[in-house]
Amino acid sequence: MAVDPQRTVAELKELRGLTGDENGAQRVAWTDTWERAREWLRGLVAETGATEATDSAGNQWFTLSGASERAVLIGGHIDSVPNGGWLDGCLNVLAGAEVLRRIAAEGAPPVTVRLVNWADEEGARFGRSLFGSSAAAGSMSDQDELRELTDRGGVPLPAALAAHGVDLDSALAARKELDSAAAYLELHIEQGPVLESLGLPLGVVLGTFGVERHRVTWRGQAAHAGSTPMDKRRDALAGAAKLALEIREIARRTGGGAVCTSGGVVCEPGIVTSVVETAEQLLDQRDLSAQRLAAMLSEAKAASERFAAEESIDVAWERIWSIEPILFDETLIGFAEEAVQEIDGTVHRLPSGPLHDAAEVSRAGVPTVMLFVQSLRGLSHTKLEDTREEHLELAVLALDRLVAKTVAWVAGGGGR
Numbered sequence: 331m332a333v334d335p336q337r338t339v340a341e342l343k344e345l346r347g348l349t350g351d352e353n354g355a356q357r358v359a360w361t362d363t364w365e366r367a368r369e370w371l372r373g374l375v376a377e378t379g380a381t382e383a384t385d386s387a388g389n390q391w392f393t394l395s396g397a398s399e400r401a402v403l404i405g406g407h408i409d410s411v412p413n414g415g416w417l418d419g420c421l422n423v424l425a426g427a428e429v430l431r432r433i434a435a436e437g438a439p440p441v442t443v444r445l446v447n448w449a450d451e452e453g454a455r456f457g458r459s460l461f462g463s464s465a466a467a468g469s470m471s472d473q474d475e476l477r478e479l480t481d482r483g484g485v486p487l488p489a490a491l492a493a494h495g496v497d498l499d500s501a502l503a504a505r506k507e508l509d510s511a512a513a514y515l516e517l518h519i520e521q522g523p524v525l526e527s528l529g530l531p532l533g534v535v536l537g538t539f540g541v542e543r544h545r546v547t548w549r550g551q552a553a554h555a556g557s558t559p560m561d562k563r564r565d566a567l568a569g570a571a572k573l574a575l576e577i578r579e580i581a582r583r584t585g586g587g588a589v590c591t592s593g594g595v596v597c598e599p600g601i602v603t604s605v606v607e608t609a610e611q612l613l614d615q616r617d618l619s620a621q622r623l624a625a626m627l628s629e630a631k632a633a634s635e636r637f638a639a640e641e642s643i644d645v646a647w648e649r650i651w652s653i654e655p656i657l658f659d660e661t662l663i664g665f666a667e668e669a670v671q672e673i674d675g676t677v678h679r680l681p682s683g684p685l686h687d688a689a690e691v692s693r694a695g696v697p698t699v700m701l702f703v704q705s706l707r708g709l710s711h712t713k714l715e716d717t718r719e720e721h722l723e724l725a726v727l728a729l730d731r732l733v734a735k736t737v738a739w740v741a742g743g744g745g746r
């Protein structure tokens with residue numbers, strides 16, 4: 331039996347009808363609509379004979395037991411942002427369900443195959459992304475902060491979790507789900523414009539970008555806009571403006587997909603009749619190489635010192651958040667390239683700018699790889715998110731090939 335990729339497209343539309351409205355997908359995690367989507371998925375996968383269970387972090391697992399307990403995992407997330415698209419996360423889950431059907435029809439597999447629907451990948455309601463996968467990966471260490479989170483309506487996170495059978499304090503027990511994991515595979519829409527600009531339906535993901543996020547505070551002197559000569563000013567905004575342009579050059583010189591963003595500048599006093607006294611600038615830098623990322627950060631810092639001296643102002647840096655780049659498994663990248671080559675005849679490797687559940691699983695030491703399918707106009711997290719149906723079908727076929735190669739590898743002793 332072969333996979334039926336058109337069925338996946340039809341099921342994506344069915345899910346859209348069931349859990350979306352005129353503004354887009356509404357499957358926000360820990361809501362009734364999300365629960366309805368999980369219930370629907372339960373019914374859909376039941377025919378494969380896979381056993382369904384929800385772990386202590388709310389992740390939904392479908393397990394096809396094989397001759398060996400060592401497991402190949404296929405992952406995705408059925409939750410969406412409010413007014414989200416029809417593909418982000420649920421394409422992965424439904425393509426995985428189609429692959430499970432193929433495997434189940436062939437009889438017991440040589441190794442166990444599990445489909446996981448991660449809980450709250452998006453973090454849309456409480457601002458904490460990758461909830462379920464970070465619990466399973468054992469990297470969740472912010473329970474004290476999570477306990478304090480509330481949604482816009484004032485509902486505390488622990489109460490929302492409890493309404494869906496999850497106890498925050500025991501969420502980390504989900505770690506045992508990865509004990510038998512030999513390899514992890516995830517298909518996702520690209521959510522960016524690269525594959526479309528290359529005219530390619532599919533890409534092999536090398537890993538997820540490391541991120542350095544900083545608040546850069548420039549301090550000068552407020553002074554009257556009329557009475558202060560140009561050469562006597564200590565203009566904090568001038569430093570921020572120079573840095574905003576310089577980081578574009580830093581990213582360009584670094585190349586290889588590196589990106590730097592000045593996401594905002596808040597000025598005080600912020601009135602039309604005064605030179606700016608303080609400018610608080612937000613900076614985000616990303617790259618797949620830890621060395622290149624560190625070099626970009628030190629270049630930006632050195633440039634800021636230079637600009638501060640030029641403008642007779644002070645500059646101070648404060649790290650808001652950072653994460654190391656996460657590189658996917660070389661062997662699985664090779665299988666993914668073979669799979670894409672067989673389906674489409676060409677291969678392109680690219681990094682992922684956004685984080686994904688796959689990054690958490692990879693951090694936990696499970697060999698991991700992702701496939702990307704082209705996103706039209708690079709749009710995601712909006713109802714405008716779209717991918718050509720023939721590309722969605724190619725993606726299902728490529729995932730199926732990748733799963734088959736990985737199952738054979740793990741059956742032969744490969745993987746963790």
Ligand SMILES: [Zn+2]
Pocket residue numbers: 407418419451518
């Ligand atoms: Zn996603």
